[in-house]
Amino acid sequence: MAHALDDAFPAVARPPAAGDAAKLNDEIGRLSQRLLRAQESYQQDFFGGEAEVPLDVQLSVIETYTARLETLNEQLRRLDTTVPEQRAPQAPRAAPAPAAAPEPRMPQPAAAPERRAALPGPGITSPDGSPLVCDGSLVRTEEAAMGEYVRYAAEQRWVATTRPSLAAGYDAICDVLLAALAHKHGVPVEEERESLVRHVNARYRRDYG
Known part of the structure; x- marks a missing residue:
């Protein structure tokens, strides 16, 4: 008890x-x-x-x-x-997640033109392997391309000071020839341009004085 x-x-x-x-x-x-x-x-x-x-x-x-x-x-x-039954407080309902915005598409860079291997020997083509055409004429050899570039570059220098409105056409011809020569030699375009400066200067002095 x-x-x-x-x-x-x-x-x-x-x-x-x-x-x-x-x-x-x-x-x-x-x-x-x-x-x-x-x-x-x-x-x-x-x-x-x-x-x-x-x-x-x-x-x-x-x-x-x-x-x-x-x-x-x-x-x-x-x-x-x-007394009404007390209910446990409920967590606030989460707001619906906003729809994911579509990811911006980055512009795709344009495909670089296909580069073909340079022709062996004295022959020359455009970097994509197509025939090298300068001012409507077909340029077949490396030596001819160098000669044309020096001639047009010297003339472009003179035209730029005397007839500026025509200089753009000469620039385009020089760029085509320079790209083909750089591809042929396996060097950057600017390096090819620098290697030909003294030849252009000599031609300019000879022709335009």
């Missing part, structure tokens, strides 16, 4: 806060277990005739537990009928 003594004078529980159904249910559960143990102890002592705790004290404890349970159950019933 030691357990009966522990429960003989229970502390009066403070009424749970209004609306706290979980606390009410917990207290009702604990008090129900105490009441069950007290009733079992009372019945054993009543029929066994050997009570460590007087039967009237045990009966008083049972009545206290019973009254307290009725009060708690009534509070829970009022709570269920008057």
Whole structure:
């Protein structure tokens, strides 16, 4: 009957806060277990005739537990009928992800013109392997291409100072010849141009003075 003594004078529980159904249910559960143990102890002592705790004290404890349970159950019933069930706050719904913008397409660089291997020997062609044509005439050899370039470059220099409106046409002819010679020699265009400067200067002095 030691357990009966522990429960003989229970502390009066403070009424749970209004609306706290979980606390009410917990207290009702604990008090129900105490009441069950007290009733079992009372019945054993009543029929066994050997009570460590007087039967009237045990009966008083049972009545206290019973009254307290009725009060708690009534509070829970009022709570269920008057207080709406509290729902756990829900996380705000995420806004729909914006449709992915199409990735901008980078303009593809124009394919570089195909470069063919330079002709062996004295022959020459355009870098793409097509015949080298200068001012309407077919240029067949490396030597002829060099001669034409020097002549047109010197003339372009003179035209640029005397007839500027015609200089662009000479520039175009010089570029075609220079590209073919650079391809033939396997060097950059500017390097080819530099290698021919002294020949152009000499031709300009000879022809334009």
